[in-house]
Amino acid sequence: AQSVTQLGSHVSVSEGALVLLRCNYSSSVPPYLFWYVQYPNQGLQLLLKYTSAATLVKGINGFEAEFKKSETSFHLTKPSAHMSDAAEYFCAVSETGGFKTIFGAGTRLFVKA
């Protein structure tokens, strides 16, 4: 069965600092992996996705994530945080041929001025 673990329910960084949000997954088949962002009182929107074409995936707003099969990880990074990055971030996994996407518990990112 597939599952997703996001380490840290809250992460706080200073503006301009590196953002690192951690995600580990389990899947019995090659997975598709996603990062979604949720701004206050809104639905989720896609940041980036891994579909096996390349292990380093670039998304919107300067975010990127690297798929590491040996570590079963898909951590999200951004070199320099901006105040507008404050939001909740969800890692998600789906399996080839399946019909379900499983979401992690989410990590709320705070950005300090």
Add this chain to the structure above:
Amino acid sequence: NAGVTQTPKFQVLKTGQSMTLQCAQDMNHEYMSWYRQDPGMGLRLIHYSVGAGITDQGEVPNGYNVSRSTTEDFPLRLLSAAPSQTSVYFCASSLEGGGSYNEQFFGPGTRLTVL
């Protein structure tokens, strides 16, 4: 395109009442799903549909019913509301099944409180 729309935005129910949360999409997506979002638990799949006339259960289906008579609409029915169903509900759609590489598009959510 309006994308995925949900109504109502807010709803307060009393225990035992029933209601329907509406969801519609105008992107001709085959796959639609309902999630509930609770603090610290992420999004949990309630029901999903891979096309008109086809629905199936997700992780937390108890207390909810769905039907899919058209490609566009996927309503979620609460049969007899309970306080444990207090949550934020999101509808989502995608081109293909939830197990594909296609992203899901989410509606703005319905915040439900059951007293």
